[in-house]
Amino acid sequence: MSVFKWINKVSNNERSRKAWFSFVCLVFVVLIVVPSIFVILKMLTEWGVVSEVFRDSVMMSTITGALRNSFSIAGIVTVIDVAVGVPMAWMMVRKQFRGKKYLDTLMDMPLAFPTAVLGISVVMFWGAPEGISIPGLGIVVSPYVMLVLLHIIFTYPYMVRSLSAILEQIEPNYETAAMTLSASRFTAVRTITLPLFRAGLVTGTILCFARSLSETGGTFIALQMMGVGSVFFTGPTFIAYMKAEYGVDAAMGSMILISVLMIILALILLVVVKLLIMRFKIPMKRVWPDFGRFVSRGAMPKLKDTVSVIFLAVIVLIPTFYIFTYLTQPMAEIDFGSLLYSTGISFLIAGVAVVFNIVFGIPIALYIARKRHTTSGKILDSLVNVPLIIPTTALGFSLALFWGSIYAGDSIGLLMVILGHIAFTFPLVVRNITGAVEEVDVSYEEVAITLGAKPFQAFSKVLMPIIKSSIIAGAILAFTRSLGETGATVAISDSVKTVPVYIMELIKADNYPEAAFCSIILIAICFMFMFALRMIINRGDRRA
Amino acid sequence: MKIKLENISMKFGDLYAVRNISLSVAKGEYLTVLGPSGCGKTTLIKVISGIWKPTEGRVTVDGEDVTDIPMEDRDTGYVFQNIALFPNMTIRDNVGYSPRVKDMAQDEVDDISKGHLELVKMFDRAGMFPSELSGGEQQKVAIARALASGSKMLMLDEPLSALDARVRVELRYEIRRLVKKLGITVLHVTHDQEEAMSVSDRIILMRAGGIQEVGTPLDMYRSPKSIFAAYFIGETNLMECTVSGKTRTGKITVRLRGGQAVRASKSDLEVGDPAVISVRPENVYAAKDGLKAEIIGVVFMGTYWKIRTLAETTDYIDYNVSSNDEVPKKGDRVYLVFNKKATKVFARPEEGLEEAIKLE
Numbered sequence: 001m002s003v004f005k006w007i008n009k010v011s012n013n014e015r016s017r018k019a020w021f022s023f024v025c026l027v028f029v030v031l032i033v034v035p036s037i038f039v040i041l042k043m044l045t046e047w048g049v050v051s052e053v054f055r056d057s058v059m060m061s062t063i064t065g066a067l068r069n070s071f072s073i074a075g076i077v078t079v080i081d082v083a084v085g086v087p088m089a090w091m092m093v094r095k096q097f098r099g100k101k102y103l104d105t106l107m108d109m110p111l112a113f114p115t116a117v118l119g120i121s122v123v124m125f126w127g128a129p130e131g132i133s134i135p136g137l138g139i140v141v142s143p144y145v146m147l148v149l150l151h152i153i154f155t156y157p158y159m160v161r162s163l164s165a166i167l168e169q170i171e172p173n174y175e176t177a178a179m180t181l182s183a184s185r186f187t188a189v190r191t192i193t194l195p196l197f198r199a200g201l202v203t204g205t206i207l208c209f210a211r212s213l214s215e216t217g218g219t220f221i222a223l224q225m226m227g228v229g230s231v232f233f234t235g236p237t238f239i240a241y242m243k244a245e246y247g248v249d250a251a252m253g254s255m256i257l258i259s260v261l262m263i264i265l266a267l268i269l270l271v272v273v274k275l276l277i278m279r280f281k282i283p284m285k286r287v288w289p290d291f292g293r294f295v296s297r298g299a300m301p302k303l304k305d306t307v308s309v310i311f312l313a314v315i316v317l318i319p320t321f322y323i324f325t326y327l328t329q330p331m332a333e334i335d336f337g338s339l340l341y342s343t344g345i346s347f348l349i350a351g352v353a354v355v356f357n358i359v360f361g362i363p364i365a366l367y368i369a370r371k372r373h374t375t376s377g378k379i380l381d382s383l384v385n386v387p388l389i390i391p392t393t394a395l396g397f398s399l400a401l402f403w404g405s406i407y408a409g410d411s412i413g414l415l416m417v418i419l420g421h422i423a424f425t426f427p428l429v430v431r432n433i434t435g436a437v438e439e440v441d442v443s444y445e446e447v448a449i450t451l452g453a454k455p456f457q458a459f460s461k462v463l464m465p466i467i468k469s470s471i472i473a474g475a476i477l478a479f480t481r482s483l484g485e486t487g488a489t490v491a492i493s494d495s496v497k498t499v500p501v502y503i504m505e506l507i508k509a510d511n512y513p514e515a516a517f518c519s520i521i522l523i524a525i526c527f528m529f530m531f532a533l534r535m536i537i538n539r540g541d542r543r544a
Numbered sequence: 545m546k547i548k549l550e551n552i553s554m555k556f557g558d559l560y561a562v563r564n565i566s567l568s569v570a571k572g573e574y575l576t577v578l579g580p581s582g583c584g585k586t587t588l589i590k591v592i593s594g595i596w597k598p599t600e601g602r603v604t605v606d607g608e609d610v611t612d613i614p615m616e617d618r619d620t621g622y623v624f625q626n627i628a629l630f631p632n633m634t635i636r637d638n639v640g641y642s643p644r645v646k647d648m649a650q651d652e653v654d655d656i657s658k659g660h661l662e663l664v665k666m667f668d669r670a671g672m673f674p675s676e677l678s679g680g681e682q683q684k685v686a687i688a689r690a691l692a693s694g695s696k697m698l699m700l701d702e703p704l705s706a707l708d709a710r711v712r713v714e715l716r717y718e719i720r721r722l723v724k725k726l727g728i729t730v731l732h733v734t735h736d737q738e739e740a741m742s743v744s745d746r747i748i749l750m751r752a753g754g755i756q757e758v759g760t761p762l763d764m765y766r767s768p769k770s771i772f773a774a775y776f777i778g779e780t781n782l783m784e785c786t787v788s789g790k791t792r793t794g795k796i797t798v799r800l801r802g803g804q805a806v807r808a809s810k811s812d813l814e815v816g817d818p819a820v821i822s823v824r825p826e827n828v829y830a831a832k833d834g835l836k837a838e839i840i841g842v843v844f845m846g847t848y849w850k851i852r853t854l855a856e857t858t859d860y861i862d863y864n865v866s867s868n869d870e871v872p873k874k875g876d877r878v879y880l881v882f883n884k885k886a887t888k889v890f891a892r893p894e895e896g897l898e899e900a901i902k903l904e
Contacts, residue, residue, distance in 0.1 A: 173628040176595055179615050180622040181642035181693050191645070195632040287645050297614070 004456075011456030024363045028383075032423045036387050039259045039398035042405075049253035063258050066233035069144065070391075071265065073234065074212035077151040081159040081208050082201065087308045089163035094172065095305075107160060107312065110153045110320050111477070112526055114484035116500035117519040119218030120507065121323035122150045123225045124516075130227075132512050134325050143223055143232045150222055151215060153316050155208040162207060166200025167193075184292035185301075191287075202277050206270055206389065213266055214392040214424075216240055217486025217500045221507045229508075235262045236393035236487045243491065248400075256401075259394035266389050323516055332513035339518050342502040343525060345414075349498060350482035353421040354475050357429040362471075365433035366459075370442065381434075388427035396420045396491030413493035420488045425478035432474030436467040476530070483526065545606050545696045545729050546571050547592060552601035554587050561587040563753040565601075569729055574720060576732045576740040579750035580776070580903035585733040588750070589699040592731065593620040605697070621690030621698040621728075625705060627682045629674035635661065635685050636670040642693035660688040663722065680711035687719065691726070698723060700732040704739065716743050737777050741765065749773055752904070771890045774822040775901040781825065783859045784897060787817045787889070796889050802857040804835055808887040818892035825850070827883035828863035830872070834881040837861060839872050853878065 010016045043050055053059055091097075092104065110118065123129055126149060128138040141149075170193060178188035216236035223229045223237060233241065235258055242251040294300065364380060371377035387395060399420045403412070440463060448458035464471075486500040497505075499522050506515035547569040554562040562584040569575055577585045590596045592603055594615035602611045610618060629638050637644075640657035648656075661667040664684040674682055683703055690698055700719070704712040720743045723730050734740050740747050741761040749756045749764070749772075757764065757773045768774040775782065785806070789797035794810040798819055808821055830851075837853035840860075844850075849865040851872065861880060865871050872878060893900040 171626070171628060173624050173626060174630060176615075177622065177624060177628045178630070178641065178645070180593055180595065180618070180620060181645065181689065182616050182619065183641070183645040184616050187645050191641075192630050192632070287647050289645065289647050292645075293616070296616075 004460075007456050008454040011459075012454045017455065021363055021367065024360050025380075027360055028364060028426075031419060032387060032426055033383055035399040035402040035419070036390055036395050036423055037263065037398060038402035039256055039394065040263065042398075042401050043256050043260050046252065046256060050257050051253075053253040053257050059254055062233065063238065063254060063261070066235050066238040066258065067261060067265065069147075069233065070213055070235040070262070071269070073144070073147050073151055074209045076148055077155055077212045078159075078205055078208045080148075080152055081155050082205065084308060084311050085156065085159035085163050085204065087304050088160050088312065089167050091305055091308060092160065093164050093167045103309075103312075106317060108157050110316060111157050112480050112530065113154075113320060113523060114486075114500045114503070114519075115154055115215055115218035116221050116484070116486055116503045117218075117323060117523065118153055118320060119150060119221035120225065120503075120512070120516060120519060121321070122146070122153065122218075122319045123222050124325075125319040125322040127226065129225045129512075132225075133329060136322075143226055143228045146222055146226060147219055147234070149315065149319070150218055151212045153320055154215065154218070155211050156312075156316050158207040158211060159204040162204035163197070163200045166197055166203075170196050182289075183287075184289065185296040186292040187287055187289070187296075190292075198277055202274050205273055205277065206385075209270065209273070210266065210389045210391075213262070214390075214487060216393050216488075216490065217484070217504055220486065221504055224504075224507050225512075236391055239393045239397055240487065240490045243494075255397060259397050262391045262394045263398075266391060270389055323519055326513070326516040326520060329513065332517045334514055334517055334521075338497075338502065339499075339521065342497045342499045343522065345496065346483050346498040346500075347529075349414075349418050349421050349496075350479045352418050353425050353482050354429070354479050356422050357426050357478060358471060358475060361426060361429040361474075362433060365430045366437055368430070369434045369437035372438075384427050384430050386427075387423045388431075390424075391487070392420075392424045392485060393487035393491045395424055396488030399423065399488075400492045413495045416492050417489055417496045417498075420492045421482045421485065424485070424488060425482050428478045428481060429471075429474040432470050432477065433467060436470030437463070440466050476533070480526070547697065547729060547731075548604045549592070550602045550604070552588070552591055552598045552603065554584075554591055554596060555599040560753050562591065562598075565755055567748065567755065567758070569731065572724075572727045572729055574723065574730045574732065574743060574745045575748060576734055576744040576746075577748045577750060578734055578737060578740040578777070579756075581735055582904065583750045584753040585735075585750055586701055589622075589701060589731050589733055593622050593699045594618040595622070619693060619695045621693055621695040623683070623686050623690050623698070623700045623703045625702040627674075627679070627686050627706070629682055629686055629689070631674055633673075634670065635666065635672050635674065635677070638674065638685060639689045639692050641689060656692050660692040661685070663691070664688045664718075678711075679707045680715055683707065683715065684718075687722070691728070696727070697729040698731075700730060702733055702735070705734070705736070712739075719743070741777070747777075749776065751776075766886075767888065768822070771820055771822065771893065771897070771900050774888060774890075776903075779825055779862065780822045781828065781859070781861045782897060782901070783821050783823075783857060783861075784892060785819050785821055787811075787813045787815050787819050790815055795884075798889065800835075800857040801859065802855075804857060806835075806882060806887065807884040808882075808889045809885055811889040813889060813891055820890045820892050820897060822888045822890065823861075823882045823886065825862045825864045827886040828861060829881050829883075830863065830865075830878045831881045832879060834879040835861070837878055837880050839874050839876045839878060842871055842874060853880065855880065 053063070092100070123146065124132055124134055124136050126137055126139050126141060126146060128136045174192045174196070175185070175188045178192050179185065183191065214236065219234055220229065220237045220240055223232055230241065238258055239255055242255055248255070364384065368377055368381045368384070372381065400416060403416050403419070444462050444466070445458040448462045449455065453461065484500060486504060489496060489498050489501055503515050503518055506518065549565055549567045552562060552565045553560060565588065577588060579585050587596065591598045594610070594613060598611065602609055604610065630641065633641070636657050639660050640653045643653045643656045657670070658667060661670055664687060666681060666684055666688065669677060669681065674685070677685065687703070703719070704716055707715065716739055732743065744761055746758060746760055747764055748758050751772060757769055764773055765778055768777065771782065774780050783800055785798040785800045787796055788799040788805060796808045796811045796813060797805055798808055798821055799805055806821065813819055835855050835857065837855040839851060840854050841852035842849060844867070848867050849871045851863050851865055853861050853863070855861045863880065
């Protein structure tokens with residue numbers, strides 16, 4: 001109690017509030033922003049080894065090939081996500097139908113699965129890799145197509161969620177108004193709703209693009225299972241491969257180069273995408289009334305909805321859950337000791353990262369939400385998004401270089417991994433809270449203060465309960481994201497074995513059954529954890 | 545355009561929003577749909593315009609059954625309460641939207657847009673975006689947009705309720721002038737009885753999903769056919785009583801709760817029937833003799849004084865005094881008399897007076 005009293009007292013002082021906020025900003029910049037982009041600085045100091053890579057034409061072509069794969073896969077995946085995500089978001093927001101609640105829950109499922117697990121499941125479903133006794137569809141597809149199929153799964157929920165969030169805010173009366181003015185639904189949507197939709201499209205595109213660009217674990221496993229792990233690369237798997245095969249010191253030049261290129265290309269591309277979407281004019285002058293009526297009536301809308309649901313089922317859900325078919329097989333020998341140990345490590349890392357992000361994320365989120373129109377607010381907002389856009393493997397590599405330059409030795413490996421996970425989950429927490437705070441009228445807190453509350457009390461007793469559910473949503477998102485992360489972990493430390501890393505190593509050793517059963521157990525643990533968390537939160541609500 | 549509704553019902557789940565409504569609207573008529581919130585007014589015009597398809601019943605326009613025609617082929621102008629101008633388009637493009645989606649040529653679209661903006665005197669704002677206009681200006685543009693569809697019927701869904709008081713009054717006369725000039729059939733939904741009185745040719749009074757009463761504003765005010773209409777339109781004093789006498793011509797005398805006799809207008813009721821009389825405040829006068837009452841409140845309303853009294857019959861009775869006249873003070877005793885021609889008699893409702901005037 002006395003601690004809260006002390007905080008209340010201190011919070012009343014303008015200067016101590018400023019000091020606290022400055023401290024938070026300092027932590028944010030020193031622990032998150034600078035280490036994330038440190039590799040760019042490193043490239044200048046290590047120019048010697050980097051320039052050697054330029055002369056190695058074989059290495060250069062591998063690097064450019066990996067980059068081309070990464071960016072083109074991310075691009076294709078995002079375009080597909082937009083095409084199928086728009087009708088799906090529409091259905092979820094504007095339509096009422098039986099089973100909508102279940103569909104809503106199912107859609108988020110791929111987010112709760114570590115991507116390493118998804119990698120196994122997807123390859124099992126589409127292909128029929130050697131060493132796996134479960135029959136898949138047996139379709140022989142190139143590694144490239146397989147990665148597209150894989151990346152769609154974990155980006156799809158992000159796209160549908162971002163689009164739904166915006167669609168919910170668009171007045172449905174606009175469409176009705178357009179239709180009373182003789183526009184068909186198709187024309188109404190194309191000319192009115194879609195142009196108002198851009199913000200959602202930008203968010204969805206950035207999230208999907210960045211997510212696909214970052215993904216390491218699932219991609220690595222898929223390529224490994226297809227037997228092309230050492231010849232076909234994406235940016236992140238190249239970094240992981242180089243580090244595992246040659247070690248950081250030997251591969252320093254190429255790793256720095258590809259990290260920097262990925263960071264810079266990602267930043268440039270995202271700015272370009274944003275500008276393109278915001279500036280792009282959807283052609284409005286021409287309309288095709290007959291065509292519009294044709295696609296808005298009769299069987300066409302039903303066909304569109306059916307195709308959306310089939311896509312969700314066949315491309316997203318069935319491949320996600322396909323790994324459970326292993327339950328029909330005899331139980332594999334599992335090294336429970338190692339599995340539980342790495343599960344413990346994973347939960348520890350995710351837990352510490354989330355708690356840190358809530359404590360330091362809330363002040364930043366409040367500032368961004370309340371001062372969005374000031375220059376400092378805008379700068380902070382862009383800075384927060386930096387770790388989101390940077391591919392996590394590059395981020396991890398950069399972070400390891402940064403701390404490694406301060407303290408040599410792997411004894412602080414776990415701490416560095418935690419710092420890495422803090423960095424790439426930070427934006428997820430802050431964005432969720434910012435969104436919630438912006439919805440809340442600032443006058444609630446002002447009223448509390450006129451009634452004699454100290455600023456901290458106004459926050460903890462008034463604002464906090466209102467935005468609680470968004471904080472929890474952000475925390476869960478960050479937690480699952482941290483649990484599933486492979487790339488950053490591998491890039492930072494060789495000794496820290498989180499669950500996805502552990503599963504990846506089983507796959508590398510061709511131990512598929514054990515990897516699959518470990519995945520199933522991991523998923524079970526995750527779901528039980530989520531369930532327990534929800535129970536605790538709900539009970540807390542009732543008490544309040 | 546002539547609109548006809550036959551036994552229209554609209555059900556949401558198990559609830560009837562509108563129940564068994566039949567109605568004819570003449571060509572060029574200005575009709576207001578009046579009623580308390582939740583009575584089904586908006587549902588009714590949404591059904592007429594095709595935004596919703598009725599659960600039962602038919603809608604015909606100029607003799608043609610349009611019930612199954614989707615809204616985009618109805619050609620019904622509709623103006624929304626929240627205005628709903630497209631925020632991504634200029635005023636010019638908003639008004640030109642309907643001709644554009646009908647694939648008319650560009651110069652035709654421009655002509656129609658210009659013409660309709662001039663009609664509402666907003667052409668000088670053509671290049672602006674909706675957010676740059678005031679609420680009243682936006683609603684004018686919304687009306688121009690609805691008319692630019694070439695529609696000969698217009699649904700107005702509480703178009704003025706979001707506007708400032710003065711703008712509201714000015715705009716309502718402007719709308720009426722405009723649609724009358726163009727010969728357009730209008731259904732105007734409102735909960736504001738003063739608005740309904742001042743613009744309509746006819747008023748439809750709705751209550752709980754059904755039509756309570758239809759009539760011209762004057763008829764409905766002077767001779768309402770139900771206690772609810774008397775209560776909802778304008779202000780009135782309602783007093784429970786019993787019919788105590790009837791002349792050969794049908795004029796009635798009633799006995800109020802305290803036993804005082806009051807003369808009233810004609811009615812079909814018979815001697816001994818339980819009844820309710822309705823007298824509007826402007827038909828109550830303070831006199832030397834009559835119903836004894838004590839002043840319990842005096843309020844200045846701007847152009848007149850409203851005097852509230854508690855009569856010896858235990859009824860509250862209000863009356864008006866011109867702002868130029870002397871007003872009594874609280875606690876004073878007065879004698880009240882009613883204008884007998886304007887004292888309407890209704891049968892006392894079985895469900896009780898309270899229930900009969902309840903808004904929900």
